Every structure is written in structure tokens, then in C-alpha cells.
Amino acid sequence: MHYREAIRLALDSIRTAKLRSFFTVLGIVVSVAFLVAVVAIIQGMNAYVRVNLTEAMVGTNSFQIRWMPIEMAMLSDQDVVRMNKRPLVSLDDAAAVRAALPDAKAVALQTGWPTPAVEVAHAGRSMPNVITFGITPEYQVVYDYGFVAGDALADPDVRERRYLAVIGHEVATQLFDDPARAVGKTIHVARLPVRVKGVIAPKGKTLGQSLDTFVLLPMTVFETLFGRRLTTTVSVKMHTAAEVPAAMARAEEAMRRAHQLRPREENDFAVDKADALIAFWTSLTGVLFAVVPAVVAIGILVGGIVIMNIMLMAVQERTREIGIRKSLGARRRDIRRQFLVESVALATLGGLLGVAFGAGFAQLIAVATPLPAKVTAWSVAVSLLLGAGTGIGFGVYPATRAARLDPITAMRAE
Amino acid sequence: MSDLVIHVVDLVREYQMGAERIQALRGVSLEIRRNEYVAIMGPSGSGKSTMMNVLGCLDTPTSGEYWLAGQEVSRLSDDALARIRNREIGFVFQTFNLLPRATALQNVELPLVYGGVGGRDRRDRARRALERVGLGNRMDHRPNELSGGQRQRVAIARALVNEPAILLADEPTGNLDSTTSADVMRVFDRLQTQGQTIVLVTHEAEIAAHADRVVTLRDGRIASDLRQDRTRAA
Numbered sequence: 001m002h003y004r005e006a007i008r009l010a011l012d013s014i015r016t017a018k019l020r021s022f023f024t025v026l027g028i029v030v031s032v033a034f035l036v037a038v039v040a041i042i043q044g045m046n047a048y049v050r051v052n053l054t055e056a057m058v059g060t061n062s063f064q065i066r067w068m069p070i071e072m073a074m075l076s077d078q079d080v081v082r083m084n085k086r087p088l089v090s091l092d093d094a095a096a097v098r099a100a101l102p103d104a105k106a107v108a109l110q111t112g113w114p115t116p117a118v119e120v121a122h123a124g125r126s127m128p129n130v131i132t133f134g135i136t137p138e139y140q141v142v143y144d145y146g147f148v149a150g151d152a153l154a155d156p157d158v159r160e161r162r163y164l165a166v167i168g169h170e171v172a173t174q175l176f177d178d179p180a181r182a183v184g185k186t187i188h189v190a191r192l193p194v195r196v197k198g199v200i201a202p203k204g205k206t207l208g209q210s211l212d213t214f215v216l217l218p219m220t221v222f223e224t225l226f227g228r229r230l231t232t233t234v235s236v237k238m239h240t241a242a243e244v245p246a247a248m249a250r251a252e253e254a255m256r257r258a259h260q261l262r263p264r265e266e267n268d269f270a271v272d273k274a275d276a277l278i279a280f281w282t283s284l285t286g287v288l289f290a291v292v293p294a295v296v297a298i299g300i301l302v303g304g305i306v307i308m309n310i311m312l313m314a315v316q317e318r319t320r321e322i323g324i325r326k327s328l329g330a331r332r333r334d335i336r337r338q339f340l341v342e343s344v345a346l347a348t349l350g351g352l353l354g355v356a357f358g359a360g361f362a363q364l365i366a367v368a369t370p371l372p373a374k375v376t377a378w379s380v381a382v383s384l385l386l387g388a389g390t391g392i393g394f395g396v397y398p399a400t401r402a403a404r405l406d407p408i409t410a411m412r413a414e
Numbered sequence: 415m416s417d418l419v420i421h422v423v424d425l426v427r428e429y430q431m432g433a434e435r436i437q438a439l440r441g442v443s444l445e446i447r448r449n450e451y452v453a454i455m456g457p458s459g460s461g462k463s464t465m466m467n468v469l470g471c472l473d474t475p476t477s478g479e480y481w482l483a484g485q486e487v488s489r490l491s492d493d494a495l496a497r498i499r500n501r502e503i504g505f506v507f508q509t510f511n512l513l514p515r516a517t518a519l520q521n522v523e524l525p526l527v528y529g530g531v532g533g534r535d536r537r538d539r540a541r542r543a544l545e546r547v548g549l550g551n552r553m554d555h556r557p558n559e560l561s562g563g564q565r566q567r568v569a570i571a572r573a574l575v576n577e578p579a580i581l582l583a584d585e586p587t588g589n590l591d592s593t594t595s596a597d598v599m600r601v602f603d604r605l606q607t608q609g610q611t612i613v614l615v616t617h618e619a620e621i622a623a624h625a626d627r628v629v630t631l632r633d634g635r636i637a638s639d640l641r642q643d644r645t646r647a648a
Contacts, residue, residue, distance in 0.1 A: 005527055016515065324511045327472060328572070329500020329528040331493040407472050411511060 010342035025350025027303025032354025032383040040362035044373035065234040069270035086268040100254035108139035112231030118190035134222020150183035150198030161220040165194040169202040170212035304394035311398035323410025336403035343395025351387020420446040425478035438464035440634035453622035456631035483579040504573025508588035519553040543571040563594030
């Protein structure tokens with residue numbers, strides 16, 4: 001019997017028992033959907049983090065001084081409790097670091113996670129989910145912002161807590177159509193009226209996300225509105241990457257002096273390079289990537305056993321058919337092929353369904369959350385191979401049993 | 415090559431039943447020539463079914479020789495026997511043994527599928543076989559849409575489609591009423607006049623009466639082997 005014949009037979013018998021076939025492969029469907037969706041989400045998060053973090057830290061010339069080290073999640077509870085007593089990173093700290101690093105390109109204070117996403121409104125028009133940062137002026141240097149209209153925030157704006165804002169290009173066009181018209185107008189940021197001082201040149205989109213929907217407030221204004229953040233950090237940008245290690249040492253010195261630490265006392269702050277954050281994230285997703293295959297493997301194993309059981313049942317039910325086929329000249333390999341193709345077809349269909357569900361779920365995530373979940377080709381390929389492989393692996397035994405049936409006894413079966 | 419289709423020499427078939435060894439066939443020798451019409455009779459337990467299984471290459475003898483169409487088949491492997499069944503033997507069973515989900519045409523195509531005949535050739539041959547048994551207008555019906563007599567004729571078409579050396583029928587009218595039985599027997603009779611070698615296994619004298627020769631088994635041995643003038647349904 002040719003494979004074409006066997007495939008037609010297999011699809012026939014799957015079609016005549018659609019519901020049963022579906023439940024047979026449910027385990028595969030769920031496992032594969034899980035694999036596809038989780039990989040899509042992790043990849044999405046990777047992309048999100050890479051864009052957002054590298055954006056936030058701008059490359060290898062920079063480092064940060066923060067309240068807690070980046071790998072906080074890896075610390076013991078004891079350490080975290082101890083570290084909780086640390087003073088928050090403040091404007092004074094930023095000033096101290098600035099003083100110690102006159103050669104730095106920029107030393108800025110900025111608020112960190114969780115970034116408030118608020119409504120920004122002007123004269124009846126509004127824009128939801130605009131991310132808002134509190135900053136010191138040099139932040140605008142760290143990011144290389146250019147201005148299409150108005151001016152950057154300046155030191156007195158922070159010092160005197162002026163109710164001013166610098167806004168992203170898309171916010172300006174959304175509220176004023178023409179960015180030039182925005183300057184000097186009053187907008188409401190989370191209902192707080194502030195005057196627009198400048199509009200930043202468009203930065204474009206990455207992974208479907210606009211990089212131009214944000215509002216920058218003077219640090220002091222931000223803290224009035226949202227309170228002081230634990231995650232406020234000092235960002236330092238040097239001119240070259242080579243300067244970074246020495247600069248980190250000097251910044252550490254300056255911070256210790258500012259916090260009046262005695263020589264034996266440990267730092268009550270953390271100095272991290274940009275790549276530390278990326279490295280931490282990579283190790284985190286690495287753990288996920290290690291766990292996912294294990295979960296999928298268990299799912300596939302269970303799914304495979306179900307398929308094997310159903311195929312054994314099918315062999316049982318179709319004993320008579322097998323006998324008839326053998327009496328008409330079917331060889332062992334013909335029967336084996338028929339049942340093996342059937343279990344492979346079942347499992348592959350399960351894999352396809354799983355991919356569809358997983359991709360659908362990933363799409364849902366991408367639409368409903370800021371994560372750009374993206375189904376990867378390799379996870380689809382792995383899924384389908386896994387499906388087909390399961391069909392072969394768990395189909396061999398039932399198919400072999402079918403092939404070994406004695407035609408006389410098989411034909412007598414009811 | 416002689417015109418011997420079946421040549422069986424001193425055939426023995428033993429079964430192990432628990433501690434006991436049962437001899438279903440105790441040394442049967444038999445020759446059947448091309449175009450013979452033979453009925454194998456005998457009461458239950460006479461070895462009739464075993465004989466039919468061995469002749470049909472569904473079973474192999476414990477000892478003895480079995481030459482089918484010039485080939486010794488008593489020591490062949492499973493798969494080799496499947497080949498022989500496919501090419502040399504056409505079965506007609508009491509219970510028809512059609513695949514319920516397949517149409518008449520698909521059922522008749524089955525031996526060709528396993529014989530490696532494909533595509534249009536296969537469909538044409540199956541169609542011709544169905545026409546030969548008068549079912550040219552029922553090809554797309556499934557077995558449950560056919561009467562008992564029609565089902566048995568589908569089975570006969572399936573048995574014929576590979577042009578086997580022998581047509582082996584096991585109580586072919588056992589599940590049919592007398593009218594349809596006569597109908598089916600007419601088909602056999604006609605096939606024989608067209609040159610087909612036929613072996614009927616039956617316990618009904620009426621059916622056996624259609625044959626030219628009646629071999630009677632008793633206790634695993636041939637009790638009688640008689641030629642007769644066949645009665646043919648009008």
C-alpha cells in the first residue's frame with residue numbers, strides 16, 4: 001500500500017470520528033500551544049526589554065547608580081530587608097556624582113519603574129497611556145534629544161519646581177496637530193496643569209511601539225505628583241566606553257562621601273553598568289527557556305500516551321477490518337503503515353491545532369498588552385516535528401500489534 | 415507446467431489445546447485441476463475449516479506439502495503468504511467480510527491496492543469486476559445500503575478482481591435465504607463456465623450439488639472423493 005493510500009485512509013478515519021480525534025490529541029494541542037505562546041511571549045519580552053532598556057541606558061558608555069542592585073530578584077530576603085533601610089537616590093546624590101565626574105558627558109537623575117502611564121489632555125483632546133518620567137535636564141543629553149519646537153528643561157525648572165513639561169512628538173501632534181503650536185500651551189498631565197516648554201524631535205517606532213508618546217517633567221514636579229520612586233536612578237554617560245570603569249570608581253567614592261559612610265561600612269547604593277541589566281534579563285529568560293521544554297516534554301509524554309491508548313483501542317475495534325485486509329493480501333508492513341500513518345496524522349493535526357491556538361493566544365497578548373509577542377518560526381517547526389515525532393513514537397507499538405494479528409482470529413472478532 | 419492448481423500431499427495440521435494436541439488434519443492428499451468445481455463437505459469438526467484456512471494460505475500446515483499454482487507455499491513467511499493470497503486466491507466468506515465504511519467499488523479495489531495497482535487502472539478493473547457480477551449500478555453504495563445477496567456479489571467481485579488461480583468460498587450462502595442463495599450460486603456456476611477454478615466449502619448438500627466433484631472430510635481425513643453430474647439452477 002502506498003503512503004498516499006494510507007494517508008487517505010487515516011484522514012478518513014479521523015474525519016469519521018472528529019470529536020474523538022480532537023480529544024485524543026488534546027494533550028498535544030495544549031502542549032504545543034503552550035510552547036508556541038510562551039516562546040512568543042518570551043521573545044516579545046526580550047525585544048521589549050532590549051528596546052526599552054538599551055534605550056533607557058543608551059549603550060555601553062553609560063552606567064547607573066541605583067538604590068537596589070539590578071539583580072534584586074536574585075538576592076535573599078534577608079539582604080533585601082537589610083537593603084530596604086537604604087536612603088533613596090536623590091537630587092543631592094546626582095549633584096555629588098556630577099561634581100566628581102566633570103568629564104562626564106551627562107549625569108542625570110531619572111525616575112524608573114513603574115513608569116506612570118497617564119492621560120494627557122488639552123482643550124477637549126486627550127491621549128491615554130502616555131508614559132511619564134521625572135528627570136533632571138541632563139537626561140535630555142543622555143538620550144540625545146533634539147527639539148523641533150521650544151526648549152529643553154533646565155536646572156532652574158527643577159530647582160524651583162516649575163510646572164513645565166517637555167513632550168514627545170506624537171503627544172504634540174495628537175493634541176495640537178502642529179508641534180510648534182504646543183509650546184507655551186497648558187496641558188493636563190494626570191489632571192495637573194503644566195505648560196509645554198518644548199517638543200522633542202520624533203524618534204520613530206520600534207516593534208510597533210511609538211517612542212514618541214511620553215512626557216518629561218522636572219524631577220521635583222514629578223515627585224509632587226506621583227511621590228518619590230524607589231527606582232529613581234542616576235544615569236551617567238561618558239564620552240567613551242573606556243572611561244566607564246574609572247568613572248564608576250569615582251562615582252562610588254562620591255556616593256560614599258555623600259552618604260557619609262565609614263570605611264568599613266558597605267555601600268548603601270548600587271553601581272551597575274547597562275549590560276548588567278541586559279545580562280540579568282538574559283539569565284532570567286534563560287531560566288524560563290530551561291523550564292518550558294520540561295513542561296512541554298511532560299505534556300507531550302502524556303499526550304503521546306493518550307494517543308497510544310486510543311490507537312490500541314482503534315486496533316481492537318478494527319481487528320476484523322485488519323483480518324479482512326490481511327486475507328486480501330495486506331502484508332504486515334501494509335497494516336503497520338496504515339496505523340502508523342494514522343497516529344502520525346492525528347498527532348500532526350494536533351500539532352497544527354496547537355500552533356494555531358498558541359499563535360492566537362500570542363496575538364491576543366500582543367493586542368491586549370504592550371508586549372510585542374511574536375510567534376517564531378523555530379517554535380512552530382519544533383512543534384510540528386514534536387507532533388509528528390509523538391505520532392511515530394507512540395504509534396509504533398499499536399501499529400506493530402495490529403500488523404502481527406493472525407488473519408483467521410482477527411476475522412472472527414466482532 | 416501441468417494444469418494442477420492445487421496439489422496437497424499428506425497434509426497434517428495440529429493444534430495445541432492446553433495439554434492436548436489436536437489433529438485437525440491427519441494426512442490429506444488432494445489434487446485440483448484448472449477449471450474444476452469442487453465442493454469440500456463434512457460435518458463440523460471434520461477439519462473442513464482448517465482445510466479451507468490452509469488452502470487459503472491463511473494458515474500453514476504442521477507437515478506435508480502444499481503446491482499452489484506450481485509453487486510450494488507450506489513453509490512461506492507471513493508476508494509471502496499475504497502475497498500469495500493477494501495474487502492466487504479469491505475469498506468469499508459466509509459473513510461477506512466487506513469493509514462497512516467503504517463503498518462497493520472501494521471494497522473491490524482493496525486487493526488491487528495491496529497488489530500495487532494504482533489509479534485509473536485500479537478503478538477500471540474494479541468496475542469491470544462489479545459489472546461481471548451484475549452490480550454495475552451499485553458501485554457507490556456502502557454495504558449497509560445493499561441486500562445480502564448484493565453484498566455477497568460484491569464480495570465475489572472482490573475475490574475475482576485479481577484474477578486468482580482459485581476462488582475459495584466458505585459457506586457462501588450460509589447467511590442468505592434460498593432465493594438469493596440460488597442467485598449467488600448462479601454467479602459461481604457462470605464463473606466456472608468462464609474458466610474459473612472454484613472450491614466451495616459447505617455442509618449443505620444442495621450447494622455442493624452445484625459442483626462437479628465432492629470431497630468429503632471426516633475426522634481430518636478424506637472420507638470420499640466423488641465426481642458427479644452437477645445440478646444447475648435454471
